[in-house]
Amino acid sequence: MATKIAILGAGTFVKNQYLPRLSEISHLVTIKAIWSRTQESARAAVETAQKHNFIDVDCKWGDEGLHDIIQDQSIVAVAVVLAGQNQVEISLRMLKAGKHVLQGTSELETALYNYRSISADAPGQLIWSVAENYxxxxxxxxxxxxxxxxxEMMSVQVIIEGSMNSSNPYFSSSWRRNFTGGFVLDMGVHFIAGLRMLVGCDVVSVSAFTSHVDLSLPPPDNISSVFHLENGCSGAFVMVVSSRTPKACGKSSFIPHIHTPHQTILWRVVGMNGTVQIERGFQGQHGYLVxxxxxxxxxxxPFFPFSGVTEELKAFISDVSECTLKKGSQFVPEPRLSFVEGARDVAVxxxxxxxxxxxxxxxxxxxx
Incomplete structure (x- = not known):
């Protein structure tokens, strides 16, 4: 039986990524409701959902709509796809209502403290997962x-040249402009997730220089950092939010959950006996050349097309189903979705x- 979920948020990422990716696993999941602060945006997202064959989706908005979702016992999980400043508050409300949550990361220490408190009082295990990670x-x-x-690892390099400009659907996003760290934090956390996954250990210390060159973007818009890993290896992380000459990735199109249509994105790990490099590219479809x-x-x-969003949604739905069946007693959630892992990415x-x-x-x- 398909798991019934609600989506809280109705912005660009919901319409461009979540809805089409969820339609790929519609045998596993049913969207019961989509909520937004305003009726207009909620209705627009519901219309998009219907185009992806999610027919009976309830349109919810405002405080009353949020209350309806909290009270709806058939909704066992929610995807919180809201502005970073609002994610934790809404997620904690959903967890208190006994619903499993998939969301981004922010306000880490307060969030973890409250989650542990809620989990301790809950009758069963509650899943709080982080989405949009690599x-x-x-x-x-x-x-x-x-x-x-x-x-043995000798050196690690992460290089990102984005093209965040007025043609990008996220360029005018108000919450990213009022968010400490701006696009560097919002975009960069994905690449740190990839870095930590690759090297298999944590970053213990950093030294960085930042600058603000493009005044159409919130500060900072450039960062150059050296970092030290707990395995003793060091590396460099360089990120330019808006480059005028980023490497083209074939035809112009929106790339999943990265916010920019053309980018140079590179992870490179040099070892004693060889080197592994991952670079974003285009071979008939967007993905990574390894x-x-x-x-x-x-x-x-080898070339690997993008499928991370679909895979993480499948993993979350699988966790929710298994947790429900096992009543939390013997359940171990997918570690790559762990909220703690997301917190460690942001901390770097x-x-x-x-x-x-x-x-x-x-x-x-x-x-x-």
Whole structure:
């Protein structure tokens, strides 16, 4: 039987990503309701849902609509796709109502404290998962396995050149402009998730410099950081939010959950016996080219299309179903969706931003 969920939020990402990706797994999930602050935006999202064959979707808005979703016992889980400033408050309300939650990350320490308190009082286990992370992209999953073959890690590089400008649907997003860290934090956390997944360990300290060059963007819009991993290896993280000459990825189109249509995105891990590199590209469809360079000079380069959003939604629905069946007694949720993992991703970016504000001072990453 398909799991009934509600979507809280009706913005660009819901319409461009969540609804089409959920339609791919419609045998697993039914959208019972879509909620927004305003009736107009909720109705627009419901109309989009109907185009993706979700026919009987309730349109909910405002405080009354949120109350209806809380009271609806048939809705067992919610996807919170709202402005970062509002995510935690709404998520905690849903958790208190006994619903499983999939959301982004913000306000970490307060959120974790409240979640643990709610979980302790709940009759069964409650799942609070983080979405839109790269731990489910097949290219990164496979590359993590390949890194074990290149010997002791010597250097790690992460390079991002985005093209955030007025043609981008997220450019005018008010909450990102009133969000500490702006687009660097909003976009950068995805790449940190990929980094931590690849290297298989945590970032322990950072030193960074930031700058604000493009005044049409909130500060900072550039960051250059060195970081130290707990395995003893060091690396560099360089991010330009809006480059005028980013590498084209084939035809112009919107790339899933990254916010920019053309980008240079690169992870590179150099080991004693070889190198693994992941680079965003286009081979008939958007995805990642994984290049593995061996000590023998040979290179193999498989290509992996995007499917991370679909895979993480499938994992969340599977967790909800299994938790319901097992009543939480023997249930272990998918670790890649863990809210704590998301908190650790954000903590790395926050440490870099703090170091940047201190002119490169060494900052230790907060532990969760």
């Amino acid at each position: 731990r489910f992209e097949p290219a990164i999953v496979e590359s993590k396995k390949l890194i074990a073959e290149i010997g 290049s593995v360079y061996g000590a023998d000079g040979l290179c193999k380069s 970016l926050e440490a870099m931003l703090e170091s940047g504000s201190r002119k490169g001072e060494l900052v230790h990453v907060k532990k969760f």
